[in-house]
Amino acid sequence: MRPVYALGAGVHPWGKWPDKPQLQLALEAMDAALADAGVAWPDVQALAAASSRFEGGMGWGLHANEVVQAVAEQGMPCINVGGACAAGVIALQSAYSLIASGQYDVVAALGAERMPKGFIPRPPGGKDDRTDNDYLRWVTMGATNPAYWAIEARRRQHDHGTTAETLAKASVLMRRNAAGNRYARYRDPVGVEEVFASPMVADPLHLLQICPVSDGAAAVILGSEDFVKRSGKPAVWVAGCAVGSGQFGDPARRIPTIATTVREGIPHTSEVVGAVRRAFEMAGVAPKDIDVLEMADNTAWHILAWPELFGFYEPGQGDWMLENGKLAIDGEIAVNPSGGFLSFGEATTAQALLQVAEVLWQLRGQAEGHQVSDAKVGMTAVLGLGANGGSVILTR
Amino acid sequence: MNGADPEMVVEGLVEMGPGGPRLIGSHCLGCGTLYFPQMPGCPNPDCHDKRLERTLLPDEGTLYSYTIQRYQPPPLFRMDDWAPYVLGLVDLGAGLRVMGMLSGIGENEVEIGMKLRLAVEPLYRDAERGDVCTYMFAAAGDRA
Ligand SMILES: [Zn+2]
Numbered sequence: 004m005r006p007v008y009a010l011g012a013g014v015h016p017w018g019k020w021p022d023k024p025q026l027q028l029a030l031e032a033m034d035a036a037l038a039d040a041g042v043a044w045p046d047v048q049a050l051a052a053a054s055s056r057f058e059g060g061m062g063w064g065l066h067a068n069e070v071v072q073a074v075a076e077q078g079m080p081c082i083n084v085g086g087a088c089a090a091g092v093i094a095l096q097s098a099y100s101l102i103a104s105g106q107y108d109v110v111a112a113l114g115a116e117r118m119p120k121g122f123i124p125r126p127p128g129g130k131d132d133r134t135d136n137d138y139l140r141w142v143t144m145g146a147t148n149p150a151y152w153a154i155e156a157r158r159r160q161h162d163h164g165t166t167a168e169t170l171a172k173a174s175v176l177m178r179r180n181a182a183g184n185r186y187a188r189y190r191d192p193v194g195v196e197e198v199f200a201s202p203m204v205a206d207p208l209h210l211l212q213i214c215p216v217s218d219g220a221a222a223v224i225l226g227s228e229d230f231v232k233r234s235g236k237p238a239v240w241v242a243g244c245a246v247g248s249g250q251f252g253d254p255a256r257r258i259p260t261i262a263t264t265v266r267e268g269i270p271h272t273s274e275v276v277g278a279v280r281r282a283f284e285m286a287g288v289a290p291k292d293i294d295v296l297e298m299a300d301n302t303a304w305h306i307l308a309w310p311e312l313f314g315f316y317e318p319g320q321g322d323w324m325l326e327n328g329k330l331a332i333d334g335e336i337a338v339n340p341s342g343g344f345l346s347f348g349e350a351t352t353a354q355a356l357l358q359v360a361e362v363l364w365q366l367r368g369q370a371e372g373h374q375v376s377d378a379k380v381g382m383t384a385v386l387g388l389g390a391n392g393g394s395v396i397l398t399r
Numbered sequence: 400m401n402g403a404d405p406e407m408v409v410e411g412l413v414e415m416g417p418g419g420p421r422l423i424g425s426h427c428l429g430c431g432t433l434y435f436p437q438m439p440g441c442p443n444p445d446c447h448d449k450r451l452e453r454t455l456l457p458d459e460g461t462l463y464s465y466t467i468q469r470y471q472p473p474p475l476f477r478m479d480d481w482a483p484y485v486l487g488l489v490d491l492g493a494g495l496r497v498m499g500m501l502s503g504i505g506e507n508e509v510e511i512g513m514k515l516r517l518a519v520e521p522l523y524r525d526a527e528r529g530d531v532c533t534y535m536f537a538a539a540g541d542r543a
Contacts, residue, residue, distance in 0.1 A: 145476030
């Protein structure tokens, strides 16, 4: 395997962009990434795109093809990948593999999304009977996505004594971080009182403790060592890049299933934990080496629980870490200095690449307004429907 | 239960028996794992047999965790006189945890670890189908 480098990244700000089709968001993110990498479309030898099921892709998930047909008909391979909320990291893994294998020297990974209004609709293709979990969870009990996370959060309160106030402070931290990030959608800081004043969605989670949905796009350009040497471009090493799926016996409440078979010794959220462990192994680093962790905070509970699952500290210690400022931008390990999904909202297929862009800029010292001092090693972690997980480690 | 079986919101999840309702799951002949609902195969990587048989699951368990659904779910979910309700995750033993609405347990009474028993309760009344029911979990001992 050849070493792979991150040459540059581009992000279209997250928000609601009713006048911009998904393709437009994609092209703007790609343009920004190419400029950041100091390359142009003719340099790009392949494109891996995370395929949305909501818009674009010529109706068939052909998002990479749609982009190259708009701006770069140069015969390159177009790889269109699924993976729901983790699709961006699967696109990056595809781009990574094309370079690591020696086949290509410059490959782009892209995700762009315009989310539907309101609830994420039930995907097409299921039958209205007991063989379709997404049907079952609605008709038998009306289990919304926040209800799944709330059940995890309530259990954490039981196991570790997590207070409502600590859970609120996780949202407060994310919004404080986002205040300095021009790509974030919600940049007004909030206090604990405002979190409590927001409507209770599913106890113990209030509206401000659950990520909304947004439109956004992000792209990352990867290159080989040969290309980096030849071009003289500054680059950051992709030290680890891994994707995975869930393990049998995982105790996580997996959306949209209505039951779980649990086995001792299997990590919670095993699809992400498995990817994180593989990324650590590839990079030859451990949690203590990580300066920046960009992780999927679908809710405030995730901020407390996920670093524990990844081995950053003991189960239950997240509350103390948060309360004592250890997870802040100037803390021991900066968790989501970007502001996270709580401040961006989910743009499902784009968000994993947003995380990689954030880590890249942090390591370059270019995270304007929310820079982690002297960040050397950064990691991403993301989860997607179908028990897809992924993690990327960059080092400088 | 006498007379006709209740009209269920979806078929194939519950069997009405002399001792009350039971959830219908799968039992793996290879590794013994219980699943709910019935599965097309056994995903256990240590299992090589993977033949499944239909089985009735335990009708009692303990509450592992819960939430209160505070806003009305999208229209696939139908419920008369909608009001916030408790949604539980119930441990039925053998590692099997099943989600379901709690019946007759208010938000101030619900407690992790409480003993629960499977029930069948109406969700809404339909002009053609009459009372349409789903499985729920009620406090154990509450039933006659
Ligand atoms: Zn088996």
